[in-house]
Amino acid sequence: MPNLRRDCRKVRATFLAWVAALKFAVDQGHTKRFAPYRLSAAQITELVTQALGGTPWTEIAKVMPTGRPYGYLTIIEAGQAALTFNLDHERHALGRDATQCDLAIPERFERTSRKHALLSRVLNDVYIDDVGSSKGTFVDGQKVTTRQQLRAGQHITLGGPAADEKVCLLEFALTPRVAAQTYITDSET
Numbered sequence: 001m002p003n004l005r006r007d008c009r010k011v012r013a014t015f016l017a018w019v020a021a022l023k024f025a026v027d028q029g030h031t032k033r034f035a036p037y038r039l040s041a042a043q044i045t046e047l048v049t050q051a052l053g054g055t056p057w058t059e060i061a062k063v064m065p066t067g068r069p070y071g072y073l074t075i076i077e078a079g080q081a082a083l084t085f086n087l088d089h090e091r092h093a094l095g096r097d098a099t100q101c102d103l104a105i106p107e108r109f110e111r112t113s114r115k116h117a118l119l120s121r122v123l124n125d126v127y128i129d130d131v132g133s134s135k136g137t138f139v140d141g142q143k144v145t146t147r148q149q150l151r152a153g154q155h156i157t158l159g160g161p162a163a164d165e166k167v168c169l170l171e172f173a174l175t176p177r178v179a180a181q182t183y184i185t186d187s188e189t
Contacts, residue, residue, distance in 0.1 A: 071126055072176045073103065073119070073156075076169045084176055087126070092119040094158065094170075095133075109168035111135045111159025117144075126150045126172070135159040135167075 069086040073094075076082065085092070085103045097114035098104035105112045113133040120127050129147045130137035137144040138157045150156075156170040163169035 069176075070121060070124075070174075071150075071152075072173045074171045074173065074176075075105070076155075076163070076171055081171075086176075087119065087121070090121050093117075093131075094119065105158065105168050109159065109166060111166040112168050113159075116158050117156075119150075120147075128156065133158070136161075 069088045071087040073085045073087060073092075074081045074083065083106075089102070092103050093101040093115055094103045094105060094112075094117045095101040095115040096105050096107055096109065096112050100115045103119075105116070113135070115131055116133040117137045118129045118131050120129070127147050127149050128137065128139065128144060130144045136159070138161045139148055139150065140154055141157075141161045143161070150172045152172065152174045154172050156172060157163055158168040158170070160167040
């Protein structure tokens with residue numbers, strides 16, 4: 001019986017990941033910056049219930065994209081929130097090059113690579129990966145060598161284990177921290 005429960009949990013997790021990843025890859029044109037059209041939670045529920053003959057599943061609804069931020073990344077300078085990024089896409093690239101990264105780190109943090117790290121959301125979990133940066137990505141002072149899950153309140157430094165004028169300090173949170181400036185992603189405009 002324990003093996004059956006474990007197998008059911010695996011199937012359930014795989015199904016939830018599949019449903020959460022449903023989306024169209026059709027771009028919306030120049031006026032919407034060629035952003036892909038994504039299914040809403042209501043459309044996915046309709047698809048599952050009508051096309052697949054399923055019934056509404058409350059656990060699926062909990063992990064469906066809502067368009068609202070699922071987390072926040074705040075640059076901390078001198079103990080204060082300087083800039084807050086709303087996390088509302090499945091993937092976000094961090095780095096100093098705004099042409100490669102949707103979360104652009106200010107140029108003054110010169111130890112941050114042009115494309116430094118990648119944040120990704122899988123269901124309700126958020127992960128960080130270093131993408132070959134020259135100085136490293138650190139979570140709570142520990143170097144990120146493989147994909148690492150983030151928890152609320154953790155500190156990320158880009159370019160070294162401790163923040164300074166050249167190393168960017170970020171705080172991951174599930175609720176926004178009061179900031180001097182908030183970065184709004186394309187989906188909120």
